[in-house]
Amino acid sequence: xxxxxxxxxxxxxxxxxxxxxxxxxxxxxxxxxxxxxxxxxxxxxxxxxxxxxxxxxxxxxxxxxxxxxxxxxxxxxxxxxxxxxxxxxxxxxxxxxxxxxxxxxxxxxxxxxxxxxxxxxxxxxxxxxxxxxxxxxxxxxxxxxxxxxxxxxxxxxxxxxxxxxxxxxxxxxxxxxxxxxxxxxxxxxxxxxxxxxxxxxxxxxxxxxxxxxxxxxxxxxxxxxxxxxxxxxxxxxxxxxxxxxxxxxxxxxxxxxxxxxxxxxxxxxxxxxxxxxxxxxxxxxxxxxxxxxxxxxxxxxxxxxxxxxxxxxxxxxxxxxxxxxxxxxxxxxxxxxxxxxxxxxxxxxxxxxxxxxxxxxxxxxxxxxxxxxxxxxxxxxxxxxxxxxxxxxxxxxxxxxxxxxxxxxxxxxxxxxxxxxxxxxxx
Amino acid sequence: xxxxxxxxxxxxxxxxxxxxxxxxxxxxxxxxxxxxxxxxxxxxxxxxxxxxxxxxxxxxxxxxxxxxxxxxxxxxxxxxxxxxxxxxxxxxxxxxxxxxxxxxxxxxxxxxxxxxxxxxxxxxxxxxxxxxxxxxxxxxxxxxxxxxxxxxxxxxxxxxxxxxxxxxxxxxxxxxxxxxxxxxxxxxxxxxxxxxxxxxxxxxxxxxxxxxxxxxxxxxxxxxxxxxxxxxxxxxxxxxxxxxxxxxxxxxxxxxxxxxxxxxxxxxxxxxxxxxxxxxxxxxxxxxxxxxxxxxxxxxxxxxxxxxxxxxxxxxxxxxxxxxxxxxxxxxxxxxxxxxxxxxxxxxxxxxxxxxxxxxxxxxxxxxxxxxxxxxxxxxxxxxxxxxxxxxxxxxxxxxxxxxxxxxxxxxxxxxxxxxxxxxxxxxxxxxxxxxxxxxxxxxxxxxxxxxxxxxxxxxxxxxxxxxx
Numbered sequence: 001x002x003x004x005x006x007x008x009x010x011x012x013x014x015x016x017x018x019x020x021x022x023x024x025x026x027x028x029x030x031x032x033x034x035x036x037x038x039x040x041x042x043x044x045x046x047x048x049x050x051x052x053x054x055x056x057x058x059x060x061x062x063x064x065x066x067x068x069x070x071x072x073x074x075x076x077x078x079x080x081x082x083x084x085x086x087x088x089x090x091x092x093x094x095x096x097x098x099x100x101x102x103x104x105x106x107x108x109x110x111x112x113x114x115x116x117x118x119x120x121x122x123x124x125x126x127x128x129x130x131x132x133x134x135x136x137x138x139x140x141x142x143x144x145x146x147x148x149x150x151x152x153x154x155x156x157x158x159x160x161x162x163x164x165x166x167x168x169x170x171x172x173x174x175x176x177x178x179x180x181x182x183x184x185x186x187x188x189x190x191x192x193x194x195x196x197x198x199x200x201x202x203x204x205x206x207x208x209x210x211x212x213x214x215x216x217x218x219x220x221x222x223x224x225x226x227x228x229x230x231x232x233x234x235x236x237x238x239x240x241x242x243x244x245x246x247x248x249x250x251x252x253x254x255x256x257x258x259x260x261x262x263x264x265x266x267x268x269x270x271x272x273x274x275x276x277x278x279x280x281x282x283x284x285x286x287x288x289x290x291x292x293x294x295x296x297x298x299x300x301x302x303x304x305x306x307x308x309x310x311x312x313x314x315x316x317x318x319x320x321x322x323x324x325x326x327x328x329x330x331x332x333x334x335x336x337x338x339x340x341x342x343x344x345x346x347x348x349x350x351x352x353x354x355x356x357x358x359x360x361x362x363x364x365x366x367x368x369x370x371x372x373x374x375x376x377x378x379x380x381x382x383x384x385x386x387x388x389x390x391x392x393x394x395x396x397x398x399x400x401x402x403x404x405x406x407x408x409x410x411x412x413x414x415x416x417x418x419x420x421x422x423x424x425x426x427x
Numbered sequence: 428x429x430x431x432x433x434x435x436x437x438x439x440x441x442x443x444x445x446x447x448x449x450x451x452x453x454x455x456x457x458x459x460x461x462x463x464x465x466x467x468x469x470x471x472x473x474x475x476x477x478x479x480x481x482x483x484x485x486x487x488x489x490x491x492x493x494x495x496x497x498x499x500x501x502x503x504x505x506x507x508x509x510x511x512x513x514x515x516x517x518x519x520x521x522x523x524x525x526x527x528x529x530x531x532x533x534x535x536x537x538x539x540x541x542x543x544x545x546x547x548x549x550x551x552x553x554x555x556x557x558x559x560x561x562x563x564x565x566x567x568x569x570x571x572x573x574x575x576x577x578x579x580x581x582x583x584x585x586x587x588x589x590x591x592x593x594x595x596x597x598x599x600x601x602x603x604x605x606x607x608x609x610x611x612x613x614x615x616x617x618x619x620x621x622x623x624x625x626x627x628x629x630x631x632x633x634x635x636x637x638x639x640x641x642x643x644x645x646x647x648x649x650x651x652x653x654x655x656x657x658x659x660x661x662x663x664x665x666x667x668x669x670x671x672x673x674x675x676x677x678x679x680x681x682x683x684x685x686x687x688x689x690x691x692x693x694x695x696x697x698x699x700x701x702x703x704x705x706x707x708x709x710x711x712x713x714x715x716x717x718x719x720x721x722x723x724x725x726x727x728x729x730x731x732x733x734x735x736x737x738x739x740x741x742x743x744x745x746x747x748x749x750x751x752x753x754x755x756x757x758x759x760x761x762x763x764x765x766x767x768x769x770x771x772x773x774x775x776x777x778x779x780x781x782x783x784x785x786x787x788x789x790x791x792x793x794x795x796x797x798x799x800x801x802x803x804x805x806x807x808x809x810x811x812x813x814x815x816x817x818x819x820x821x822x823x824x825x826x827x828x829x830x831x832x833x834x835x836x837x838x839x840x841x842x843x844x845x846x847x848x849x850x851x852x853x854x855x856x857x858x859x860x861x862x863x864x865x866x867x868x869x870x871x872x873x874x875x876x877x878x879x880x881x882x883x884x885x886x887x888x889x890x891x892x893x894x895x896x
Contacts, residue, residue, distance in 0.1 A: 322819040323570055350792055354826070357876045407876050408825035409834065 090114050090130035091419055093398070095139035098122070101375060101389040103367035111139060113396040116418030121390045135400045142190025142397030142415065143353065143373045144388045145346035146380035147270070147296045147316045151180055152194055159197040163236060164247070166258035168204025169219055170194045176214030184349040185211040185423050188412045190397040192346055193381045198226040198272045199233065201244050202251070206270055208383050210397070212422035221382040222268035222293065223258050227282045245285060252289040262291060268382040269293025276300050283311050294380045297345070302331030305338035314341035314380045319351050320358045332362045343377040353405065360406050369406055400425065475502025478887060479514040480868065482526035488857035489839040498526060500864040503886035508860055523868035523881055527838070528857050529577025532817045533845035534755050534775045534808020537564065537571060537579045538596045549584030551637070552712035553591030556611040558583035561602035568598045570818035572883050572891040575873065577865045578609060578855055580845070582616045582811055588630055589637070590616040592716060593728065595851055597865065597885050606886050613849045614753065615720045618730040627736040635743055638750065641717020647708045654705035723749035726848060732758040741766050753848055755808060761794060764801030773848050774798055775808040778827040795840065796831030806848060807840040825874040834874055
């Protein structure tokens with residue numbers, strides 16, 4: 001375990017994140033559910049989301065993690081490194097339709113995976129000795145949900161006593177055995193963002209986790225704000241929008257700490273706003289302090305699409321109805337036209353992919369629709385350099401679909417998380 | 428029932444039925460007028476216009492397709508279907524990549540007044556036609572048409588256990604169009620809901636008890652009809668006899684009267700049992716409907732979700748050999764799928780997700796596929812409570828395909844299945860000669876997310892065109 005800590009510290013030091021000190025906390029509390037996995041997991045969680053400016057070790061190497069936590073020198077992508085542990089098993093998925101990051105779909109595309117990481121994707125040869133899975137359908141990256149509701153033990157999402165908790169970390173409430181995670185996995189969702197309660201003005205840091213294996217991708221991707229009516233409370237301050245804004249205005253002028261990290265761009269920002277006037281209020285706050293981030297929850301955000309586009313913010317929409325009403329549809333279309341990055345909430349997993357199909361039906365391009373639940377979602381979740389795309393260096397999270405993922409009639413046939421078959425399949 | 432229709436006279440049926448509805452009857456045609464027969468004899472100049480539809484792919488009925496087919500529509504009726512149908516010169520022609528029959532929502536709330544929808548005082552004879560709101564919710568009907576739904580079965584009275592009879596409604600833009608009501612009594616609808624399983628079991632027994640009394644009423648009515656016929660025959664015989672031997676009879680009677688006088692007795696006229704005319708049982712509209720259901724003339728649609736009530740019903744169904752049960756909801760039915768199949772029960776599944784437990788059980792997306800695999804005939808419906816849900820039904824049907832149902836079965840559950848179950852298949856449900864031209868002209872496969880409805884025809888009329896939106 002000591003070596004793990006060393007590896008973790010080495011990896012994070014390079015990123016100059018403010019969280020280096022916490023690595024030891026994580027490793028030494030290795031009895032909890034988060035630590036039931038190998039050292040590699042601990043490495044991953046500290047080397048991706050927290051260094052958003054850089055690729056973490058989990059994402060830009062072709063090599064593998066060794067049992068002693070040493071990161072091997074990067075060499076030929078497919079070379080094994082002569083480590084004493086079991087030789088790295090190569091897995092090759094040959095898909096009828098392989099969806100690549102630029103929107104291209106490759107016929108008979110090949111996805112090569114080693115040690116949980118994609119080492120090649122596209123029109124490449126199947127490496128010798130690889131275990132081959134042929135799939136007569138589409139393969140995309142595992143779906144990513146930039147905001148989830150109901151994926152924490154219930155009392156974690158009802159916090160009402162402490163309206164400002166900037167250093168709280170939702171990931172400590174993560175329960176990898178929550179049955180709903182398996183429901184999400186079965187629908188192809190492999191990565192989700194855990195947000196704090198919307199009843200807190202500042203709820204702390206979001207966590208980004210996998211739906212399988214208890215993997216933690218980021219322990220603090222964003223600072224989560226709520227500027228919704230839920231955060232103004234009669235039993236404790238702030239009791240009004242005015243009080244909420246005044247408090248935030250003060251906090252975002254602090255020279256150090258979480259708020260300063262957000263202002264400098266080192267830490268993401270995710271703001272819950274549901275009404276249009278709440279979006280307006282948030283945009284004004286952001287403009288005063290030079291902030292940008294994800295606006296979560298405003299179904300009619302599109303009516304302010306131009307301003308949102310100017311602010312550089314992205315939007316996470318609540319699950320739209322299968323047949324949205326005209327106003328909601330127009331609002332969505334306005335977002336597409338203003339080229340605002342958008343994603344969707346995850347609540348009912350069986351409806352998650354439907355959201356992207358609804359966007360497509362409303363007029364989004366196929367790429368934008370699919371990206372809204374994969375790569376764009378991952379970028380909004382600030383883990384866009386490690387998940388959400390089938391590209392070299394990314395986590396080998398992918399879904400084998402029976403057909404086009406943007407059809408309602410298509411079924412999830414298998415889901416892999418970090419190269420491991422997590423749901424379905426025959427192998 | 429009053430709704431029994433002849434296949435070739437939908438107009439007659441619709442008009443006749445409206446005659447029973449005072450508000451809408453003003454413009455109704457005399458139901459006894461054989462309108463179609465007249466049209467056939469009419470001069471060619473008065474013939475309804477022809478419309479030709481050229482379909483790259485025609486779905487005649489689920490599983491029966493013709494490539495490069497032509498559908499010829501004369502007025503409101505499909506006149507010819509096939510690959511080698513000749514299009515008469517000068518006929519208006521429309522092209523479409525895919526053509527299929529309009530979708531049917533077997534369990535909808537469209538077209539009804541909100542107050543009536545959740546009325547709690549309905550009785551078996553309450554007709555949903557009387558709850559029609561022909562002016563409201565036009566945007567919801569428009570959304571349903573855009574999704575390809577042309578016919579709905581809508582039902583009022585959801586707050587009570589006995590809802591009354593369902594209306595089969597065609598989604599004309601103007602619902603006051605008399606052709607909109609395809610059948611004012613498509614079925615009798617009831618529900619067994621509630622959180623207490625014992626209550627629900629009791630309710631199944633009570634509802635079946637009502638059917639029993641309906642059957643008894645029908646039996647009494649039939650006995651009366653038979654007795655009356657017998658009595659009338661007897662009277663006729665006696666009258667004939669009397670006519671024949673009138674003089675002798677009169678003589679005999681006079682003699683008897685004289686004898687009685689002689690003996691100082693009062694003459695007593697002989698009384699015949701034939702003097703007693705059979706008494707008609709009191710007419711009861713509710714029992715009429717219940718009797719028709721017990722006899723299988725009208726299907727029985729029963730919403731239930733959980734095992735205790737399903738088992739109770741299945742156990743008692745053999746007592747009602749002629750009843751045609753259609754079970755709606757059936758969230759937990761996968762546990763009794765084989766029994767439902769054996770009983771020949773038809774189900775209406777709302778292919779969506781619901782919570783676990785409670786009055787509604789737990790509906791799963793695999794439900795339709797599981798029941799179909801067990802051999803149960805599956806139809807789709809949008810749940811009957813939310814008028815806006817009908818527009819999403821075809822998309823939900825596509826999701827049922829993602830969860831194991833074959834595309835053919837999904838299409839069947841949206842078209843021919845409900846048409847058959849509701850006795851409407853003589854008019855709608857497939858693209859066949861003689862049926863009503865309720866058709867969808869689509870840009871692609873009916874279950875594809877990106878398919879657009881190009882035109883919707885009801886009774887041969889273009890009620891929606893994509894380019895007009």
